[in-house]
Amino acid sequence: MKNRKAAGILAVAASLSLVLAGCASTSDTADEATTEAVVEETASEEVAAECTEPIIVGSAMAQTGFMSPFDVPALDTARIAIDKTNAAGGVLGCQLELIAVDSETNPDKAAQIATDLISQGAQLLLVTCDYDVNAKASQVAQDAGVLVIAPCVGDTIMGPDAGLTLGFSLGSAVPGEAAIMAEWAFAEFGPKAALFKDMSIKYTQNQCKVFEERWTQLGGEIVSAPEFSQTPEGSLAAPVTAQVKEIKDSNPDVVALCSYPGGGAEAAAALRAGGVETPIVSGFGMDGAFWLGAVPDLSDFYFVTYASVFGDDPNPKVSELLASYKDLTGNDAATSGLVTGASTIEAFTLAAEKAGNTNGVDLAAALETFNNVDLTAGPTSFSPELHVNVTRPMAVMQIQDGKHSFIEYRAAEQPILN
């Protein structure tokens, strides 16, 4: 009992010192019990009232350039989550303040912005949803000991694999996403699959690689696997007539289209125009309705993504977020990747409460203990080895006669981690 009291006193002292340091100090030596006590104490209004400086959340995400369609909605929902968190009392009694600077999808510019934001005191850095683009900015944060989160990176490289022990993504990564594609399509259409492989970026390359591995594990056969590529501006680099013919001649039960619009939409249109009426299964890259004008009245098209933005998602948190997003922006969400922005702030808040401070190392350690934590993006887990989700359930969606609808939430039975 005496020990608990002493721990409590220590906790109050520790929390006061945190507050005096503007919530930016560290308490590396605090043990588990002390940390929990800190959370309890800092939640009190008494301490909150003494917080003089806000916790700065810096964003070096892309508000223009080719990553902006992914980054901007996620940043918007991060903003919504920050307002919600602040209204509920903030984090560790401090209000969150977002400073967002447009990195223009430019890795060097993002690194400069990261340096600047950290020098302004940012204790969480948000970076763009593609590892190739955010690598330099992430490294800046890593070197400065600041937690760095790319809300919707779908590659397991975001984390320890890239030396980013402080780097996380709230995205659902390809090892899970493409495994779901394979498992669902095999059950529905198997066993002969054709791969239509977009070789433009790592995401789509890995998508087809994981799909193929899981498909063959399930006992399926890959009957053809033609490749194509897109220009950096996002259109087909060359006609795909020959590839479509190869797929048609291989007579598959299902086509796995590993791509993203606009070239992905062109490829889907070419498949249908070339007489391939086989069901097509794809991933998050083909989420959204904005590309559907390229393939009017598309049917038998299925894709795996975070959630449904078409008004039929069964998760009330998603519906609530989509309504808030429309209130904030005046627009309907283009794709469901935006759920990761809100989840980023939710995860940061929970990690800070668990760690009792905003030190990058402590926050990372707290995040690594997440085991199916219920966030807007779904149950979220991290481990010291993996800072991206591969087991989270994802929405299986369909397009029939040009209309989207939700089928089911489904988790990968066997994610493919290499």
Next chain:
Amino acid sequence: MIQTILDALSYGGIYGLAALGIGLVFGVMRLVNFAHGELIAIGAYLLIVTIDLGLPLSILIAVTGTAILALLMEFGVFKRLRLAGPAVLLIASFGVSVFLQRFYEIIFGALPLSGQIAPWMAGVIEFGDTTITRGSVVTIILALVLLSAMWFFIEKTTLGLQIRAASSDFQTARLLGVRSNRVIGAAFVFSGVLAAAVAFVLVTQRGSVDPLFGVNITILALVGTVIGGLGSLQGAALGGFAVGATISLLNSFLGNYRVYTYTWLFILVIIVLLVRPGGLISNKAVKERV
């Protein structure tokens, strides 16, 4: 095989039209107009946002709008830089290009706008075992008609003669009474019309348009104008055609090595330039000035 040849011809045709549009402006004022891609993009945007008015009216709006934007570029920026050197003009065109990309992003958004302009161009035509896509046939016909019309205009009309004269030697043409502003303005207008034609074919194929819609084809068409022969209008069209057709053929013949299409294309470009540094059809006036 027939489809491979048709694809090569149609791809070559589109790139030929784009290169001719760039070559027209380069010929009369030695401007390598990087903003040509944004002319193509505005043509595509106008087609998609006005298609509900019907295809003929939509095409008319796109052609007119693109030509007007081309003229605005000339009067708003390039006319004010008449005495500037080619490097300044080049950088100015970069500036116009980036400005317009951002402008489109603000007006139309960063996400692609999608829609079907000519659904009748989708699908295939079957001859026994052979299938060919309708889009490639229509594109070849359109490219042939437009290239023929441009040939007629350049070779058979007074304005065309003046443009040819100005392309060959601008100063001498001026001394002989060719009105420079009129010729340059005409070159921009026709460049805009050709950009609209390219936009029609591309947006029909892609089904969507985004702010960077015209960038890739413009860069490759510029390569085409260089290997065709800078300053030569026939050379520009031929060079553009060669680039487009080569991309398409490489894509067919490289099979699953087609990710190296652009690598091989540029190896071939280097070889052509090593053998014929002035391009396939070189223009003496340009060579002397360079």
